[in-house]
Amino acid sequence: MKWTPGELISFTAKVLYEISKGLTLDYAFQKVKRGWRELDSFKVFYDVVFDAVRHYYFLQFAASKMFGSSGAKAVAKAWFIFRADSLLYNKDMVNSVRKRLLKRALTKPDHVMAALEELREDRARYFSVKYSYHPNIVSTLLSHFPPDEVEKLLEAGNHTWIWLRINTLKADVDKALRQLEAEAEVEPHPKIPFAVLLKSAKRPVQYLEAVRRFVAVPQDLASIYAVLSLRPEPGDRIIDLAAAPGMKTSLIAQLAEGRAKIVAVDLSAKRVARMRHLLKNLGAGDFVEVVRGDSRVLKTRKFDKALLDAPCTSSGAFTKEPAVKIYPRVEEAPRYSALQKALLKNALALAEEVVYAVCSILPQEGEEVAASAGAEVEKPHPDLAPSYTPGVGGRTFPHIHRSEAFFIARLRKR
Ligand SMILES: C[S@@+](CC[C@H](N)C(=O)[O-])C[C@H]1O[C@@H](n2cnc3c(N)ncnc32)[C@H](O)[C@@H]1O
Missing domain, CATH: 3.30.70.1170 (Sun protein; domain 3)
Structure with a gap:
């Protein structure tokens, strides 16, 4: 069945509402879709919702100017006015709906753009609205990099590679x-x-x-760099301490040409089951021993190398998951940071050399964790950009690597 523009706006509004409660884009989309009538294809709806989430802060700003509300429905209408043209093929339909929406609007799109330019004085707010990132992400970046670099990063982060x-x-x-x-x-x-x-x-x-x-x-390039930083080689004994679903483990097996002794550990039984299946499909099943366990307290024989791709806020995943731009879970960073420190402490007890990787834009989960480990921190890979703290690991960024934003460090017990 064909969809109507009104339906598209309502659907988008509902997904935006679910995301504001903390759901990921895919979960929110599936939840709303389940309660919707059957359509020929939900592909257009998904693309629209993805775009609306990616441009959320700008659309919210526009909605408050045009409709006197920053609620989800007004944001979805603002999406139609500002973004529908770039995604929907039926230009006649887009023009007529746009016209209808504009008739009821308090101001014109040009005035919204002029109001945006007036924010320039307050650089953090201007970037947050223009490129649609949570103010916390913008202020973190501005406190570490020059504004023109931050702007390039934010702009590039609105692209998926x-x-x-x-x-x-x-x-x-x-x-x-x-x-x-x-x-x-x-x-x-x-x-x-x-x-x-x-x-x-x-x-x-x-x-x-x-x-x-x-x-x-x-597999994102940032993940590839995390494994390259481990330098897996044939003959190595390697433990992957937060391994499920096994994407990086399988690359370790690949780089070691199937000739390393690899143990892959994860706490989640469900994810461990998925990992066994995936490793088999990827042809790595025979090279990896899969273990369900808690890597904070795991005691085992010594390894040459350990990878700790730690659980985190995922605030660096914005190129693929735009919901983290709205809701980067900054308030959860202290809890994750404590978990990451406990995992890293045990990793350093289990292996000579540890690569610590985290898909986070926040220093609390990256530089601070690596610096607090009481270990020697090496430059992990020559292609990485400097991190927020000179000498403490490196980072991948969308404007430099065309990737997600990861922190990566290689550590060695002193
Ligand atoms: C970022 S994901 C790992 C992704 C994986 N390395 C890959 O590339 O496919 C973090 C993982 O840490 C696991 N985890 C969380 N707490 C843990 C703990 N205490 N011990 C072991 N694994 C844990 C989670 O279940 C999750 O699978």
Whole structure:
């Protein structure tokens, strides 16, 4: 059944409301979809909702000017006025709905843009509204980097890059590339031979033949850098202490050419089950011993290397999950920070060398955790950008690496 513009606005408003209560975009979308009537395809709705979340703060600002409200329904209407043109094909429909909405608006779109420019004096607020990031993310960045760099980062963060890792446990790079190129245009990474950027594709990434056959795996470049920082080699004994669903573990197996002794630990039984399944599909099942356990207190034999890809706020995942731009869970950072410190302490007791990685833009989960470990901190990988604290690990950023924002450090017991 065809959807109506009014329906699209109501759906978007409902998802925005759910996200404001702390749900991720996908959860919120699925929840609202379950209660909706059957449609031919929800693809347009998903793309619209994704875009509305990505531009939420700007739309909220526009909604308060145009409709005297910053509620979800007004924000969804503002989406239609400012963004529908870039996403919906039926331009006649867009124009007529826009006209109708504008008739009831208190002000014109031009005035909204002029009001936005008036915020320039207050740089943090201006960036927060213009690029739609929670003020806390903006002020954290502004306290560490010059404004023009912050602006580039925020702008780049409103783009999604899909990186694919060629899974050399399943196929060699040339063969995998040929298979991918039959269905997609890809750009090889200039330095990482097994990483390619998906530029365009005939179908959604998960339906590409190479992906369905696990020959190519969607994996963000930041995650790839975390594993490269570990420098896995044949013969290594490696423990992955927060491993599920096993994406980085499988890359460890790949880089060690299936000749390392790898143990993958995770606390969540559900995620451990998923990891067993995924590792098998990726051709890494035979090289990894999977263990369900609490890595804060785990006692085991000594390892050469440990990866700790710690649980976190995920506030660095905004290129893929725009809900973290609205709700970066900053208030949960102290709890995560305490958990990360406990995990890192045990990691350093279990291995000679530890790579600590976290998908967070917040120093409380990155630099502060690494600096408090009482260990020697090495520069993890030459491609990484400096972190917020010179000498304490490195970071990936969307405007530099075309990736998510990770903190990565390699530590060694003093
Ligand atoms: C960021 S995710 C790991 C993603 C994984 N490394 C990958 O690349 O596929 C963090 C993981 O830490 C696990 N976790 C949380 N607390 C833990 C603990 N005390 N011990 C072990 N794992 C824990 C969570 O269940 C979650 O799977």
